[in-house]
Amino acid sequence: RGGGYGGYGDDSPSDDHCLTNAESKRHQSQSLLRRLGPYGFFQFESGVHRVQRVPVNDVRMQTSAVSVAVLPSIPEGKIAEALPHTELRIDTMRASGAGGQHVNTTESAVRVTHVPTGVVACIQDERSQHKNKAKALKLVGARVHQLRKEEALKKRSSARSLLMGGGDRSERIRTYNYAQDRITDHRCKASVAGVRSWLGGGRAVREF
Numbered sequence: 001r002g003g004g005y006g007g008y009g010d011d012s013p014s015d016d017h018c019l020t021n022a023e024s025k026r027h028q029s030q031s032l033l034r035r036l037g038p039y040g041f042f043q044f045e046s047g048v049h050r051v052q053r054v055p056v057n058d059v060r061m062q063t064s065a066v067s068v069a070v071l072p073s074i075p076e077g078k079i080a081e082a083l084p085h086t087e088l089r090i091d092t093m094r095a096s097g098a099g100g101q102h103v104n105t106t107e108s109a110v111r112v113t114h115v116p117t118g119v120v121a122c123i124q125d126e127r128s129q130h131k132n133k134a135k136a137l138k139l140v141g142a143r144v145h146q147l148r149k150e151e152a153l154k155k156r157s158s159a160r161s162l163l164m165g166g167g168d169r170s171e172r173i174r175t176y177n178y179a180q181d182r183i184t185d186h187r188c189k190a191s192v193a194g195v196r197s198w199l200g201g202g203r204a205v206r207e208f
Contacts, residue, residue: 042070047173054179061179065172069160083141089113090133095124112136119143 050065092107109124110132121139123132175184176195183198184191192198 039070045173046070050172050175052175052177052179071156071159083114083137083144087115088137088140089115090136092129108132110136112140114140114144117144117147119147 046069048065048067050063052061052063054061089112091111091113093109093111094107095109106127106129108127108129109122110129111120111122112133113120119140121136121143123136123139125135126132173185173187175186176198177184178195181193181195182191183193183195
């Protein structure tokens with residue numbers, strides 16, 4: 001239920017007494033984990049986690065599995081970056097359609113193209129070329145922003161599927177065996193004791 005991750009940085013020593021070599025290394029490790037932040041610490045938890053236990057109403061060992069995906073959060077500002085001028089092509093032309101003597105007499109219409117994505121906006125609402133350009137840039141920016149958001153969502157969805165796997169037990173990264181009070185990480189072929197203590201404070205995960 002998430003208890004295994006809740007206290008990953010809570011047990012570092014805070015008083016000023018002399019530390020042994022083991023305590024000093026542990027303190028340095030915990031300081032590093034806190035500097036890495038949540039994603040830096042949890043990124044390797046992605047995958048299939050398997051639990052082996054004997055239910056209270058049964059005598060047989062039962063195995064369950066859950067898929068975990070850990071993804072970094074993507075700040076909105078990085079998705080909607082300002083459009084570099086080098087990525088834009090701006091064309092001017094004479095307006096067309098109804099509009100009196102002004103139409104077809106000045107190049108007030110503006111077409112802005114975002115070259116990398118092919119997004120285009122053409123504006124001829126105003127008599128001023130500068131106003132039409134501003135509107136076109138705003139429209140292109142909004143469309144590119146939306147396109148980037150959609151692409152980012154697709155990438156995150158793909159990454160999530162890749163990280164979680166198909167949920168098959170053969171893709172497991174860790175097994176929690178309650179009967180033997182043992183946690184086994186199948187990637188580094190290491191085992192530690194203390195299933196319940198890990199779930200209560202998240203300390204054993206540092207052993208891996």
